[in-house]
Amino acid sequence: MTIEILKRELEARYSDSGSAINYYFSPGRVNLIGEHTDYNGGYVFPCALSFGTYLAIRKIEEPVIRMATTNFDFKAEIPIGTTYEKIGEEWVNYPLGVVSELTKRGDKISGMEMLFSGNIPNKSGLSSSASIELVTAVALNDLLGLGISRIDLVKIGRAAENHFVGVNCGIMDQFAVGMGKKDHAIYLNCDTLDYELVPIKLDGYKLVIANTNKPRGLADSKYNERVAECQTAVKMLSKGKPITLLAQLKMADFSKLEHLITDEVIKRRARHVISENDRTFEAVAILKTGNLIRFGQLMNDSHDSLRDDYEVTGIELDTLVAESRKIPGVIGSRMTGAGFGGCTVSLVKEEAIDHLIKVVGENYLAKTGLKADFYVAEIGDGAQKLT
Numbered sequence: 001m002t003i004e005i006l007k008r009e010l011e012a013r014y015s016d017s018g019s020a021i022n023y024y025f026s027p028g029r030v031n032l033i034g035e036h037t038d039y040n041g042g043y044v045f046p047c048a049l050s051f052g053t054y055l056a057i058r059k060i061e062e063p064v065i066r067m068a069t070t071n072f073d074f075k076a077e078i079p080i081g082t083t084y085e086k087i088g089e090e091w092v093n094y095p096l097g098v099v100s101e102l103t104k105r106g107d108k109i110s111g112m113e114m115l116f117s118g119n120i121p122n123k124s125g126l127s128s129s130a131s132i133e134l135v136t137a138v139a140l141n142d143l144l145g146l147g148i149s150r151i152d153l154v155k156i157g158r159a160a161e162n163h164f165v166g167v168n169c170g171i172m173d174q175f176a177v178g179m180g181k182k183d184h185a186i187y188l189n190c191d192t193l194d195y196e197l198v199p200i201k202l203d204g205y206k207l208v209i210a211n212t213n214k215p216r217g218l219a220d221s222k223y224n225e226r227v228a229e230c231q232t233a234v235k236m237l238s239k240g241k242p243i244t245l246l247a248q249l250k251m252a253d254f255s256k257l258e259h260l261i262t263d264e265v266i267k268r269r270a271r272h273v274i275s276e277n278d279r280t281f282e283a284v285a286i287l288k289t290g291n292l293i294r295f296g297q298l299m300n301d302s303h304d305s306l307r308d309d310y311e312v313t314g315i316e317l318d319t320l321v322a323e324s325r326k327i328p329g330v331i332g333s334r335m336t337g338a339g340f341g342g343c344t345v346s347l348v349k350e351e352a353i354d355h356l357i358k359v360v361g362e363n364y365l366a367k368t369g370l371k372a373d374f375y376v377a378e379i380g381d382g383a384q385k386l387t
């Protein structure tokens, strides 16, 4: 999407001639390892992608916010108010949630016309929601001169999702799309928000994303169910050690305390989170030594734990991962994001990529009846103003 096309589209959709049009972009993200650890105060290791959400926006005199997108037909005109209501399950709830959070803080919002255009595959688990939240937050902060720090914009994006959209997500996605840097992954401690940008040098290998294209029907409610299960685990474990978040335990502590969890399902959920947190810590350390093989094994272990203990994979993700691992030149393959559909990410020798796309694509179609899409990931920068 070029700025020229966005400009033309915006002018064609809105008759109002407001002030100058400004352009912003916010990426999607892929998480390399550290899944379902963020809301447990653990480590994550995501990177921003080169595709994402574009926004053309201008201030207008009328006290309304107009929102439209080139991706869906639904559009909205919302009077500026002191509170905002969620509109069904529509896409506008993400930017509107940001407006609502800013308003709650006491920031003064004025009339706007906004046109979004995204090239992140919808509901693919590559954070199209965080992307639209952050592009909105960054643009409004800039245009209205709100003076909010980037990290606070990240928190506002998450709050929009938690309080307005109703998904109890952690901070990983908004952090990755807000703070990402080209050719780097972000090693983030989701409890303290301390982070390090780690250069991703893959030496003859590439990250290949494969989209299951599975419709993600009940994903949000199942996600919230996992968050609640982790809270139950904390309650039970804290009888043995005073913890408030699962990631405050290492696997060595967990082995001594797991008898306190009386429910087998809850025990497996906790085991995933704590082992995944240990794995993420090791994975980042090992990547810095250049040992891609071990990094790939940890990616595999991560998926297996998400499949067996956390139970967020399903036949589509498991098939893509199993078929990818059969391809010579693949050293790691796992689901990425929340799961329940969405995408996998694999570490693949460059020469093997075409073969992988062909063979995995065919076998996946034969086994599931669905056509997968493949992307070679390019790691891009976080949300920004375009000139």
Ligand code: GLA
Pocket: 031, 034, 035, 036, 037, 038, 039, 169, 170, 171, 172, 173, 337, 338, 339
């Ligand atoms: C979704 C959420 C994130 C994170 C991942 C799982 O992407 O938005 O906060 O919990 O799932 O790691």
